[in-house]
Amino acid sequence: MYPRYARDKQLWSENEYFNEPAKDDIAREIWKLVDKNSPDPRYLWDVKSKKTIRVHQRHPEYVCISHTWGRWTVKLPSHVSIPGVPWKVLENTLYNVRDLPNMLLKLKYDFIWLDLFCLPQDDSPEHRAEVANQTAIFHRAKKCIAWLNDVETWDGTEAAMDYLGMKYLRTSATDPELAVSDKRVKSSISAAADHCLELMKENDEPSSWFLSLWTLQEAALCPDLQLCTRSMELLLDKTGTPISLSTLIAILSLLRTPNRSQMAEFPSDPLFDIVPECVSKPFLLGKMTKLEWLLEHLSPMDIMVASNTRTCKRSRAVAIMNALGVLDWYKTESEGGNLGTGGKEEKLVLDTFPIEFVREVARKYGTVFYTAVESVNSYRVKTHEGLWGFPDVHIGSMMPFSETHGWYTSVMNAVTVPAIQKKDHEAVASWHINENRSVRIRSAGIISCSSDSANKSPIKSFVATMEGGERLTIVQNKSAHADLHASLRELAGDKMVFYAVVLQEDYGQKSGILLQAPRTRIPKPRKRWLIKTGFFNTLESSPPTLCTAVNWCVA
Template sequence: MSDLPGPWQPGYWETAGETGEHGPPPAQLEHARVIPSRCSLWMKLVIYKQVMRPRVNNVTPYFRSMSVEDGWAYGRDAWLSMMQLMAETFAHPPNAETSWISDILPNERLRFRQSLSDCQLRAWEILRDWWDGSYQDADLASRARAFILTAPVADIDSLRHKESLYQQMLFALWDAEFNPSAWSTGTSRGLDSNRRLGYEHALAQKAGFLLLQELRPSSNCFGQDPCGMELPSSYDICPWLSKGHDDNKNPEQLPLYLWDTAEDRTRSVAELLDNEAPIDYTCISHTWGRWKKKPESRVEVQGVKWKIPENTLFEVTNLPTILRQSGCKTRFIWFDLVCLPQDISSPEYQSEVARQATIFHHASSCVAWINKVASWKNLRASLRWLCLYFLYAGTSSDLYDVRTLLQEAEAIESPIELVNVVDGEGAFEAWITSTWTLQESCLCPDILLCNKDWEPLEIVDGSPVSLHQLLTIWSVCREGNFDIQMDISEWPMPVQQLAHIQSMVSGLEVQISRLVILSLGATRECAMRRADAVMSAMGVTDWYETYLNEHQRPPPDEDMVLGAYPLRFIKEVASKIGSEFFSNFNPGVLAPEEEDPRGTLLPFGRPGTHLISGSGLGVNQSLYDDTFDHPSLQTWTINTDGSVHIREACVLGLGHLTTEGPVNALLNVARIRGGIDLFHCDLQEFLQKAPENVERIALVLNRIRDTTNGMLLQSKVARDGAVVGWINIGTWDTRDVADFPLSVDLDIIVL
């Protein structure tokens, strides 16, 4: 992409400045200037016109002066233009007369497509399928096309959007991407939400359709062209990490070694790059460390440059045969035992540990080899039940007539293969509990689950389902705003067990954040060097690389915060994430048995402690340039016992700051006996109504557009009445604090 014009390059619009000297005026870039790779598809077309066709007439008007009619006209024309520009085959092709484009110049299509980020390309793909009705009732698809071509004259009810959640969510996505008159803010947050919801519902809808095509191939709900077998792949994979775009030709973005299945041997990537061809490879994730033979023994394996530790799960001398049978579509494979030197003191091993994000990001595909699972019978049955439930509950009047099929699918043999829960205690498959595989599943959410015989989990034969896709379908069905709502307790028990998988893989939400990785990393099995196992996925490796360069060895596991992570590592996490690091709280912090609740300001607990956090803030706040942290946070110090020394803070209450009139705020507060209360009230009144002999204060964390956000602290009193510190009991946000107040000297310890 180095030959692309400046506006296509990542970061270009970020330097445009208030004058907009690099392109259209700032008012036309309200969405693009937030994060250019996340701007709407409509804005991508505007940039296309400005860059590729600067002399084109009828330049796009300012947002603020755009009428509803103009917005629809520009949105419709942009949509039809994009259909032509992407040069794909449509069942319902665009009308060139209403397009912005009458001819396509050489290389324009390639350049435009390359300029789309993952989230923009995914939005385009699922909107394209929606337009063609690839996996929707034909009449609903026809109504969607007719509405877009005739709005705003057409009646919104002609969409029949109330009859289908898929129709509703995909129209909302189209509106967010292509109707500028509907945009009310200069932020990509709302657009991100529409993209995520559109993707989730498109995924569940297509998976359901694939299953319905297998079970009822003669159904009249299918269009003329059956949808393809591949499910929509995920996007926004660790968006805080930068990714290269040089077609896997740069050795700095590739592993040191790869396994060649054609020659059954480990090969140097530097040697392979001599051919000047991009290298495609598959990453295979597995876990074996807990099954090392004791005493440790290492053996030579034919084709491998170093000796390999033996384990009791599989015979390592058979690895050439095992990898040949993996069924990977690429010739080259990255498999740790044969591609990562097994001497942990070697410079090659130590440097590769910090490069796991690079190694997994540049893989063509990823596979999790769950070598203790014989089949996916029950997990597949549970997945199929969820897909039928989505079609049943997500459409009114049982549009797809799946009620009988749903009832038949409920006869699932328990348990699912990844977890066996007895009396509330979970016994997870080892791959789910390993800290190293947590990093790999976050870096490659589309990782395919394969059993010991390399058979993937599939919704139907030929349509594999990744771990992220599985949990996304589960989440959509659990949280869906269905007209027909079935309580989760009524679901088949094996289907309910997917909640335990999600809690171990991504926490309470499917969306991954750095704090989720940090929190879950503390819960998983790890014999040593826990931070090493998650740092690459979090993009927090400076502490490691700096020490390694200075001392030629990794930093020692010392000064452990709550016994989980080195203080050096946690300091870098906090500095890179900012106020989001302190935005979570433990709903059980006020429980009577919590005598010394250390770590109430930290987003993780002691090793093995599954910390369920509450938060008033969304995830990945630091990705947006409309979040401004209060500068006093830079004076806070994290201690190894989990406490935080707050020297300065912006304080509401405790006599430090008052405002005229009430401060109307939304509070998210821990209950006395556990759990969370969410309510609106006057923040100052809440602070004043603290229990007897207890004080409360509200600290400001950040400001997001017109909203000020913070946390609630409550004094911790010993039995003799002495204040021993403070604890974090919740979060708050308000629009009644207009500006950032100044910080004051506080000098307190938050336990």
């Protein structure tokens, strides 16, 4: 048994975000991802007969294939007919679609779900219904396989796994029979040093499968998916056991953070101090793609934050909506015939997601939607009319995504606070997201303000603010038990006002965000502009924070 930090698809039921909450446990309803009444896939590929079949009643066991091709379609769209497929298929420059029927024979499964052969390649109602049913299709599959069609062999990856396995055994095994000899370690290092890691290209760009936003969703739905090469060769260990994506990420996580006893026993080891390049690259892969964090936690907002690193030719919201369980906006648009996977999306927030999709995510997940961290420069502040009086560089965003996408996106994972009984503050449900990605706030749970009287009872808390520049940094207050009121007064100085706004409560302890505004009196009824500039957690119980009527617009 390999260590498994990432959840497999059978363990989604343990994820708090996708279970019905106990009565009065949290302020908003969180639904399960898969509705028991959701339909089975309408089409499957019969591997032996080499044809697409219609699933009428109970579906046979099938395997899902995750792959990417949309960004490589030929410039002059060319549709070809594949024998056995009831619709034409787009050609791409990654591989010859005509070869797929014979290539799929190598996987030795009777039935396969592959989008090109099982998803009508148009924007018909049938196509849109299947796109909205991706969660059920992937969850009900016997297995999921990631087809990395730009990877030719597993030589370097297998050598790297040998090395990582040796190191894991050497630092964790207690059975003398599992002791790793120097000879075996040297042999493993030598073998690894002679290869390049196929999962990473020469320019440190990951394999194209890791670039796609659609495959991010599929990895979240099936984190235990197996990996195969262009020629359909699975990544296996020496016993013939498939090494899944979750296994790979789990081993990287274990070796990245050894426990204290391991560090004390092996403070320095020449055999492992010199790390082959193909062994160091998997750590870079996990960090760049955010998969190490994502597959360990599998929280919905982590999926949305990770989407900033991925590329999508069009319809970014459609590519991840199933992983979030956010489908109402799509079904409404689809019924009107205005939106398919290739449809035109209007009113995009930050040129990324449709406004109705963003609002539905916020309604469904409540306060966690507003906890992501992003660095913001002065250009963004200037886009808001009336937002003035701030320094040149500003930090914060109420959105868990940005208008720039890529491996070095400025958006960081949402702040997670361990809790036993999370409860959203009632005011957050009334917050309204504007099309310009600002948030209109009429009511807020203000637990502290820098302009409050200095005689207020202290609140022990952890406070962190975000500072800008070329890179985002988080600056913690000097004492984890500092008074929240005093911390805000210190941050505000003479020119600013800081508010600590409660998002969640956990048995009397509060967590939330810091909002910053210029110390300028604005005559009513003009709204006041603020920016998010940090977050806080109180470290002791206090009475519920009441709602305060405000007239804010937060950038």
